[in-house]
Amino acid sequence: xxxxxxxxxxxxxxxxxxxxxxxxxxxxxxxxxxxxxxxxxxxxxxxxxxxxxxxxxxxxxxxxxxxxxxxxxxxxxxxxxxxxxxxxxxxxxxxxxxxxxxxxxxxxxxxxxxxxxxxxxxxxxxxxxxxxxxxxxxxxxxxxxxxxxxxxxxxxxxxxxxxxxxxxxxxxxxxxxxxxxxxxxxxxxxxxxxxxxxxxxxxxxxxxxxxxxxxxxxxxxxxxxxxxxxxxxxxxxxxxxxxxxxxxxxxxxxxxxxxxxxxxxxxxxxxxxxxxxxxxxxxxxxxxxxxxxxxxxxxxxxxxxxxxxxxxxxxxxx
Amino acid sequence: xxxxxxxxxxxxxxxxxxxxxxxxxxxxxxxxxxxxxxxxxxxxxxxxxxxxxxxxxxxxxxxxxxxxxxxxxxxxxxxxxxxxxxxxxxxxxx
Numbered sequence: 001x002x003x004x005x006x007x008x009x010x011x012x013x014x015x016x017x018x019x020x021x022x023x024x025x026x027x028x029x030x031x032x033x034x035x036x037x038x039x040x041x042x043x044x045x046x047x048x049x050x051x052x053x054x055x056x057x058x059x060x061x062x063x064x065x066x067x068x069x070x071x072x073x074x075x076x077x078x079x080x081x082x083x084x085x086x087x088x089x090x091x092x093x094x095x096x097x098x099x100x101x102x103x104x105x106x107x108x109x110x111x112x113x114x115x116x117x118x119x120x121x122x123x124x125x126x127x128x129x130x131x132x133x134x135x136x137x138x139x140x141x142x143x144x145x146x147x148x149x150x151x152x153x154x155x156x157x158x159x160x161x162x163x164x165x166x167x168x169x170x171x172x173x174x175x176x177x178x179x180x181x182x183x184x185x186x187x188x189x190x191x192x193x194x195x196x197x198x199x200x201x202x203x204x205x206x207x208x209x210x211x212x213x214x215x216x217x218x219x220x221x222x223x224x225x226x227x228x229x230x231x232x233x234x235x236x237x238x239x240x241x242x243x244x245x246x247x248x249x250x251x252x253x254x255x256x257x258x259x260x261x262x263x264x265x266x267x268x269x270x271x272x273x274x275x276x277x278x279x280x281x282x283x284x285x286x287x288x289x290x291x292x293x294x295x296x297x298x299x300x301x302x303x304x305x306x307x308x309x310x311x312x313x314x315x316x317x318x
Numbered sequence: 319x320x321x322x323x324x325x326x327x328x329x330x331x332x333x334x335x336x337x338x339x340x341x342x343x344x345x346x347x348x349x350x351x352x353x354x355x356x357x358x359x360x361x362x363x364x365x366x367x368x369x370x371x372x373x374x375x376x377x378x379x380x381x382x383x384x385x386x387x388x389x390x391x392x393x394x395x396x397x398x399x400x401x402x403x404x405x406x407x408x409x410x411x412x
Contacts (some may be wrong), residue, residue, distance in 0.1 A: 022336035026370065072399045077399075087406060133412075149338050166404035166412050173406065234411050 017218055022148035025091040033217055036210065037147050038092050040219065042099045045085035047111035048105075052078045053287055054118040054280075055127060063121060070167050071124065073096075077164065079159050089151040112270070113196050115278030122175055122182075122189035128168015130197040130235070133182050136161055137231045138201065146218035169238065176242040183243075189240065191247045198262075199270045201228040232260050324373040327353040329360070331367035339371050388398075 009028040016023055023029055052075050059075065063070035088095055102108035113131055118124065136158060143154045145238040175186035203209055214220040222230075232251075239246050250263035272278065324346040329330050330339035347353035353372040362370065382390050397403050406412055 024332075032362075066398075069371060069396070073396060073399050131345070151336065152338060160399075162401040163399060163403065166401050166406050167398070169406050169410075169412055170404045238410055238412065241410060 006041075017146055020218070022151060023146055024148045032213075033219075034092050036087055036214060036217070036307050037150065038094050040210075040214070041085055041089040041092075041150055042102070043111075045082045045089060045099065045272070046108055047114065048082035048085060049129075050114045050284055051289060053284055054114055054116070055124055057118050058121060058124050061121070067171070071162075074128070074164050074167065077160050080300045081160070084116060084156060084212045086152040088147075088153045089179070091149045095099045100292070101159060102206050104285075106276075108283065109274070110199060112273045112278060113200050113275050115281045115284060116196050117280050119192075120185050122185040123193070124173030125175065125186065125206060126189035126193040127201075128166075128277060129162050129238070130168070130193050130300050132164040132168060133198070134197050134200045134231050137227050137234075138164060141220070141222045143216075144221045150219075155230070169242075171262050172244065176244055184287075187244055190244050190246060191293075194247050195265060195269075196273075198228060198232070200264055201225070201231070203267070203270075229259050231260050240297055244302060324348050327357070327372045327379060328375050329353075329357040329359075330371040330373070331361055333367055335368060336363040342366075344375060361385065 010030070013023065013027070013029055013033075016027070023033075036047045042158055055071060055075050055078075059068060059071055089099060090096060099108070103110070104198050118127070139154050139158050139161065143158060145151045145154065172186050172190075175182040184273045189304060193236065202208055202211075205223045208224055211220065211223055215223065236251065248263045252261055252262065269291070276282075325348075326344055327347055327350075329342050331342045332339045343358055345356050346386050349354045350372055354370055357370045357372055361367070382410065393399075
């Protein structure tokens, strides 16, 4: 079979994107499209993996067996979501080891939100409600991303994720209906997590390095600001329903826009945490590295076990 | 007298871009290239697919049907993995 000239391949790629169809692993794609996807999907995978740490902090101290079982199941899901995403990135020709090295050696990013500490049990509720709520808004949009394996991973993740947000909201609801101390705990968690959650959507569209190109390639289907607005609009009523106050004096309904107006994010803080100087950046990486190193003997033992069985099978066949 | 059989291949077809390859059936063929041609002629005569995978059946390892109970049992009592388990207002978009 003759190899088509590059401009034909580019034209076919463009046509697939224009028709809102999916690019699949063996299709020709521009090198920059591939690199952009590897960056985004692997960052997404790293976020799932590092995201286990703040919540994992509370597994041993969950207030009941019910909450403990739920939290275990949720953290287990996050690990699973990391695996789906690493696999999707691997279809682009990058290896699992490369991606893990990039994370462990500090070359790769993960969602900055996980560099904030979980100080009380209410933080577990706030993460489920707000952080997973924001992730869902982003991920629902990504179900329509142009790269097939990424889109399919997103569909699966969104389906599984729907319990994460509800369990978080349920925790907040329970605390908000509890004693004055419990109510204060819930409000304090909302106060600390609200702004970092809004930062999860990234810089304003005008300041975002990758947005324009990603939108053209339909890797991203909605911009950072659009998604952030969507999240704010749906979260305001959820907070009001359980009597919690969103810590933003500028938050108000704008009849003309049909959306809530809200205050400006502290972008200095955003840059500081992104640059490695958030409250927990170092401990997160230290914990991740330690987990990886502590797990080395398990990986080695699994390989040794498989090799032993292969040798025995070969011996029996001879 | 020795008889040589053509190996068995499992066929997976992607019906259109954006969907997963789905198992559709199997066939016998001498090598991967022949298996692909045979799969095209056997399973996509009416444009049922845009992409085909063939995998040697002997390369597929499956869970055992008779172990089904014990194998899938860990998921049985974890109803909290489902969103409907949670007691939150139904009219809220959550």
